[in-house]
Amino acid sequence: GDVRDLEGRRVLVSTGGTREPLDPVRYLGNRSSGKQGLALAEAAAVRGAQVTLVAANLALPVPEGITVVPVQTALELQAEISGRAGEHDVVVMVAAVADFRPAEYTESKIKKTHDPADPDAAPTIRLVRNPDILAGLVADRGAASAPVIVGFAAETGDATGSVLDLGRAKLARKGCDLLVVNEVGTDKTFGADETSVHVLSRGSDDVVDIGPASKSVVSHGIWDVVVGSALIR
Numbered sequence: 001g002d003v004r005d006l007e008g009r010r011v012l013v014s015t016g017g018t019r020e021p022l023d024p025v026r027y028l029g030n031r032s033s034g035k036q037g038l039a040l041a042e043a044a045a046v047r048g049a050q051v052t053l054v055a056a057n058l059a060l061p062v063p064e065g066i067t068v069v070p071v072q073t074a075l076e077l078q079a080e081i082s083g084r085a086g087e088h089d090v091v092v093m094v095a096a097v098a099d100f101r102p103a104e105y106t107e108s109k110i111k112k113t114h115d116p117a118d119p120d121a122a123p124t125i126r127l128v129r130n131p132d133i134l135a136g137l138v139a140d141r142g143a144a145s146a147p148v149i150v151g152f153a154a155e156t157g158d159a160t161g162s163v164l165d166l167g168r169a170k171l172a173r174k175g176c177d178l179l180v181v182n183e184v185g186t187d188k189t190f191g192a193d194e195t196s197v198h199v200l201s202r203g204s205d206d207v208v209d210i211g212p213a214s215k216s217v218v219s220h221g222i223w224d225v226v227v228g229s230a231l232i233r
């Protein structure tokens with residue numbers, strides 16, 4: 001397209017999936033490919049924004065003109081995002097952030113026989129909670145109107161509610177301005193090229209449905225909502 005409606009705007013996007021190390025060779029990770037966040041960053045750049053992409057373990061090439069900040073863990077991602085948020089007009093948290101990390105990092109590789117007294121025993125891994133980065137951004141912003149904060153949620157409907165009900169509850173809990181909900185459990189999300197999403201806005205009952213379409217088309221649809229919402233000052 002030839003829409004330059006993000007000209008001069010500064011956009012910060014997180015993408016990929018965090019890895020929480022156990023020892024020098026092992027980590028707890030997730031299946032996020034980073035494609036959706038990368039597509040959002042590219043779409044913003046095409047529309048004229050100055051884009052910084054905080055990329056957790058992204059294995060995809062990033063077009064020239066987008067500033068990439070590589071990170072590995074949730075704590076690194078938090079440091080890079082929260083340190084930069086104040087200089088941006090919009091922050092979009094697409095990254096799949098591990099909710100937990102191993103309580104201890106073992107400096108040398110954990111051995112198969114880690115307890116000589118019981119050679120067949122398996123180790124127990126204790127986990128601790130990671131911070132909720134998105135909720136932290138909202139708290140840090142306080143009463144200020146900038147940056148606009150957009151969250152993502154991958155939901156499966158269950159007995160307790162539909163995907164949209166769960167999305168509404170999450171939007172209220174996190175306090176962000178917009179929440180992009182995608183339905184998982186189909187083959188259409190993690191690593192896939194086509195997706196469909198529902199965009200929820202705080203303080204409105206309206207839902208914008210986008211897709212099924214390519215992640216690029218979906219990304220432009222999301223930027224249409226952000227620009228059209230008049231949230232950017």
Ligand code: C5P
Binds near residue numbers: 152154
């Ligand atoms: O609660 P849930 O993980 O479903 O929320 C997803 C949203 O919250 C995404 O925008 C994700 O980037 C963000 N998130 C975060 N910090 C966490 C977990 C998720 O910022 N520890």
